[in-house]
Amino acid sequence: MHDPTEESRWRPVFRVLHGIDDEIARFYAENGIPDLKPTWAMEIIRLHVRGPMTIAELARSVERTHSAMSQKVAAMRAAGWLETSPGPDARSKKVSLTPKAERIAAKLAAEWRATEASITELEAEIPYPLTRVADDIAAALARQSFHDRIAEKLARDPAWADG
Known part of the structure; x- marks a missing residue:
């Protein structure tokens, strides 16, 4: 029987993207923030720039579903990057940065700019x-x-x- 999962047109694309994320994570680790996942940087920067938001507001601002953002917020909260408090109604939670996240938010914004500049440079090298x-x-x-x-x-x- 043939295993169709052995074929994947986009696996190389995902491998490249995951490799880039791994390199960013390595950069974080080398610079004293080993427990920060690259996929959390956008939310930390967004909350630093715009201030506390509900999970729904944060999800909309980064174009994610409420469910996905709720899971992400829970993971980031468990890692000490975010804190939650009651929102404007009984069903919502307000998300804000912890002091730990506030301390690195400006550095993350600088890393974001450097990453975007590196992507622009990389794209100039390919057809x-x-x-x-x-x-x-x-x-x-x-x-x-x-x-x-x-x-x-x-x-x-x-x-x-x-x-």
Whole structure:
């Protein structure tokens, strides 16, 4: 039996992106912040610049779902980067930075700028920048969603129909 997971068109893309995140994490560790995940930097910077927000406001500001942000806030809170307090209504929580996060927020903003400049430099070295790829993929998906593309293929696959 053939294992379809051995084939992945985008696995190399994810590998490159994860590798970049790993390099950023290594940079954090080398500079005394080993417990900070690169995927948390945007929220810390955003809260530092804009001040405390509800989970829903923070999720909207970084274009994430409320559910995903709620999980992320819980993880960042457990690691000591964020704190929560009751929000404006009984169902919401206000998120703010801890003193630990406040101490590094300006450094994270500097790292963000350096990372963006490095990405710009990297993209200048390659014939087809990833930002252009993302725009082109978004345009293609606007013509036909990924959901519809998958559904179209599965409609012709007997293994799907047998399930």
